[in-house]
Amino acid sequence: LKLGALDYISKPVDAEQLQKTIRTALELRRVHHEKERLSDFVLMYQFSQAIATSLNITEQTDRLLEFIIRRFAPIHIGLSLIDTDGETLVALTGAAKHEHLPITAFDEDQLRTAHHHLINVPPVPADRLLEVVLRSRDRPIGMLTLGRSESQPVFDATERHLIEVFASQAAVALDNARLYHALKDQHEQTIAALVGAIEARDSYTYGHSRQVTRYAVKLARELGLSDAEIEQIHYAGLLHDIGKIGVRDDILLKPGPLTAEELLVMQRHPEIGVRILAQIRGLRDVLPIIAAHHERVDGNGYPYGLCGEEIPLGARILAVADAFEALTADRAYRAALDPEQALQILQRGRGIHWDAHIVDTFVRLMRRERLWEQVPRLRQAVPTTSTVDS
Numbered sequence: 583l584k585l586g587a588l589d590y591i592s593k594p595v596d597a598e599q600l601q602k603t604i605r606t607a608l609e610l611r612r613v614h615h616e617k618e619r620l621s622d623f624v625l626m627y628q629f630s631q632a633i634a635t636s637l638n639i640t641e642q643t644d645r646l647l648e649f650i651i652r653r654f655a656p657i658h659i660g661l662s663l664i665d666t667d668g669e670t671l672v673a674l675t676g677a678a679k680h681e682h683l684p685i686t687a688f689d690e691d692q693l694r695t696a697h698h699h700l701i702n703v704p705p706v707p708a709d710r711l712l713e714v715v716l717r718s719r720d721r722p723i724g725m726l727t728l729g730r731s732e733s734q735p736v737f738d739a740t741e742r743h744l745i746e747v748f749a750s751q752a753a754v755a756l757d758n759a760r761l762y763h764a765l766k767d768q769h770e771q772t773i774a775a776l777v778g779a780i781e782a783r784d785s786y787t788y789g790h791s792r793q794v795t796r797y798a799v800k801l802a803r804e805l806g807l808s809d810a811e812i813e814q815i816h817y818a819g820l821l822h823d824i825g826k827i828g829v830r831d832d833i834l835l836k837p838g839p840l841t842a843e844e845l846l847v848m849q850r851h852p853e854i855g856v857r858i859l860a861q862i863r864g865l866r867d868v869l870p871i872i873a874a875h876h877e878r879v880d881g882n883g884y885p886y887g888l889c890g891e892e893i894p895l896g897a898r899i900l901a902v903a904d905a906f907e908a909l910t911a912d913r914a915y916r917a918a919l920d921p922e923q924a925l926q927i928l929q930r931g932r933g934i935h936w937d938a939h940i941v942d943t944f945v946r947l948m949r950r951e952r953l954w955e956q957v958p959r960l961r962q963a964v965p966t967t968s969t970v971d972s
Contacts, residue, residue: 636755637762639663643674646752650728654741658729660701663716663756664693666764671696671724678702690715690722697725704729709736714749718757726752769864777820780827784835790907795819797903797944797953804947805899805940815896818871822900825855825872849884852876871896875904878935898937902928902944905936910954921954 716724874897881889909924932941
């Protein structure tokens, strides 16, 4: 019994008792197998729920490895994925993680060869090596290999079927994540092109949107905003001045102060930007931030005269970052202020022009990390105060 025997029968053996004992053993074996199957079903459900909640390939890979280790306890796990360009195979596990290998076709034999070369699959007995091609939308997108040592049991038919189910679920999830990131990259490229369009018109503001975005994203993180909110601020920062495309060159590039009439034209650029970007569905969440980034907490901003918390939080963050960047950058009509002078101007305007809590957080952040030194810009300090003219 200590070695795992179910029961024993004393001699002399009684036929009826023997039959009863065998029936009991078979029933217990059936129940044990049913419990294993139920456990596998539960595990598959948990896995499908876990992997479907993320579009991050690294998170999905970690969850897949976690479930494979729990269920199969292999000594080797190799996972590779064809990149969105369709020309390279990327290692997602092992010592070669993140390395790329060119692949010229979607043929499964070539995929297998490339996977073994990239992952460096160890030499294990054939009955202890399990290979599964990851397929999505009827095409191979990667490969999964599992290996066991000779001291471990071979992969039986049940385990082979189960890993195929795991692999099919993982393939769909990884493919969706891969396509999502490809679309996101295209989204970023579109935004970069839009930013380039406005910066190409005014050499003095070249790099302004990118620098504002750096400051705004750092400030948003310091304030404890969520990743989704930070992403919105990132896009809004890059695109906050896109409406200047609709401002005449003689106003946009004027090397001196604007007249009252010209100022009114310039102040329409947030609304122009919103009209331009409203046609892009993926950017609609950032429109309120762009529209309100020149509002003031005392209600004297533009274009709507919002005050206090009527101004979206993202816009209040962007306004502070935009002001600091504008004050510390050279313009056609004035030289850059020293960063400390710019911070003092922000402090004087806290609770009037800008949100007091956001200004205090920004000043603390900038003095601690001196972010303006990390991406240096040519500046010439001047010992005078200045108005904000971003």
